[in-house]
Amino acid sequence: MAILKFAPEALSNLFKPPVTTAYPAKPAEYPERSRGHIEIEIDDCISCGLCARACPCGTISVDRSAGTWTIDRYDCIACGFCVVKCPKKCLTMVPGYQTPGGKKSSVTYQKSPEVMAAEAKKREEAAAKAAAAKAAAAKE
């Protein structure tokens, strides 16, 4: 048995700089893959709602007619399953954690009017095409 086995280590630590970062005076550094929060490229979104269905805690809601994508960041567990499921790859996981808050709140992303107009036009064209096909079928 020996006593003071740890003394050299403890004494040398007195003269070393601290291993911790002086946060928040120095900003925290996150690695590239850090699962901080979800970001969306809203104009690439096709409002399919797969992310909302995949989410294990039901934090995402998608409204196709209004062109919105809503997330309650306080409910999100940053698992990244919506990112895996997104067919258009418009969802990304980026570093930077959700800051604490006094009460829960959600963030809504709205598609730009140009994209909404283009989508509406596309829908009209598709509807017209379908109606024409139906009429042609009825004629035959």
Place this chain on the structure above:
Amino acid sequence: MGKRSVIPYGPQHPVLPEPIHLDLVIEDERVMEAIPSIGFIHRGLESLVEKRDFNQMTYVVERTCGICSFGHGMGYCETMERIFDVEIPDRAKFLRTIWFELSRMHSHLLWLGLLADGFGFENLFYQCWRIREKVLDLQEMTCGGRVIFSVNTIGGVLKDMTSEHMQIILKTMDEIEQELKTIQKTFFEDYTVLSRLKGVGIMPKEKINELGCVGPFARASGVAVDMRKLGYAAYPMIDFEPVVSEDCDSYARCYVRLMEIYQSIDIIRQAIAKIPSETDLVTPVKGNPNGEAFVRLEQPRGEAFYYAKASGKPNLERMRVRTPTFANIAGLCEMLKNTELSDVGLLIITIDPCISCTER
């Protein structure tokens, strides 16, 4: 015979933040009997299978516990892979092995720190957790989360490690090995540490077998059980032997866990040397699961058991996780008999209890 009295110990007590309650029947200063009661933090994660589909459950199961998170996610995925009867790509197997060993290292380093804190050696506690921080950084670098990995999926893994990542891991392993050697001397030779650990909390081999104790707790009493030898993930391709000690006391449990960190370092080095360079990481699964399966794997704290039963619907019919601490609580109560009251806190730590896991 002295006067008997009962001391309620916990659920809030000085040694660990986990809510376990023990009724200690003491005679003078000696514990005669310990009666456990748990159930303070039951969250009903198993019954969530009725509300979440089998893919979403991957993320629910791995949140059972913060320390053995990777093992839970992997255990669930392995169970589902057996139901689907798919073989995952070799690279995914090796990646799972590397991540599992990283999580074992961080769990054991956390435990060593808690042990040092338990016998009042604050400085040693800081050093253990300082080393642990390096492992957490590796986990964050490769998976994006410090303790919750979220990389497992049914059929493989979601993220790959680049060769730069592997170089950083190997370099950090060398550093950790060096730093461990400095604290190892204190754990194994220091007078103050030995006086608290040597000969305290004797648990004979026969009792371990009788009560079905698992993990490092059993291995410290000479029972060489290690579920990694069953051959899941890439463990069949890796050369290792379970760390066993015959001393049966708290010192042996400390010895086994510290030596297992070296073993994990060795396994990670072997895995990185042998990892195949294929690009495929996931074997896709189709449809809904149908059938039942179970998997046993070696968590940092011991053998964990996963069972799932599916009936062709998106939601599983039944899911069950039996965690190592659940198996070890019977052993803990047996071990506490005829010990000093002042050692109880330390002895609870030596089984590495994870009550949140146990109650799910």
